[in-house]
Ligand SMILES: O=C(CO)[C@H](O)[C@H](O)COP(=O)(O)O
């Protein structure tokens with residue numbers, strides 16, 4: 001299994017964003033996580049297509065767009081045009097989940113499906129053939145820097161088990177409250193794509209990225 005670090009720029013210092021992104025890329029973070037919030041599906045508003053488009057030119061990392069947006073199918077094409085490589089939508093935000101996932105594929109991107117902490121793991125079962133990745137939120141979406149919800153570990157295990165039983169090899173991404181101190185627990189539970197905002201950008205992004213990559217090496 002491939003272990004991937006996806007630093008979330010939500011926690012970056014935007015006065016030196018390009019430099020901070022470069023430090024994560026040079027030290028092994030293969031993806032960059034881009035949190036889009038619409039003030040409707042989640043209470044906060046973050047950033048959107050123009051910011052992604054600008055960053056696209058600054059990095060070769062896989063651009064992982066996490067859309068915390070109501071009825072996200074409306075924006076799939078725009079994110080592809082801005083330079084996203086993968087788009088993840090929330091099951092709870094889609095009037096027609098399958099249509100949103102199909103649209104992501106039709107736009108030539110990898111499709112991810114995310115569930116909030118209160119949504120049971122079983123809800124994703126019917127969509128496993130339609131995605132490349134399941135994103136398990138380990139905090140209530142909307143803000144960075146929150147505390148990891150411990151019950152998420154059981155959900156990660158359940159989804160990894162479902163994926164195995166179907167003979168699939170999907171990425172399982174975890175997002176929210178993941179730090180160097182608890183990342184082994186989520187890896188042990190079956191996650192392989194780790195989103196980390198505060199844990200990468202608070203402090204030294206170079207050293208923090210290196211430390212995550214060292215832990216991943218011990219799993220490969
Ligand atoms: O989707 C998100 C919030 O809704 C963020 O990706 C997540 O919170 C990452 O931040 P941190 O690692 O600081 O918890």
Ligand SMILES: [Fe+2]
Pocket residue numbers: 008033034035066175195
């Ligand atoms: Fe996110």
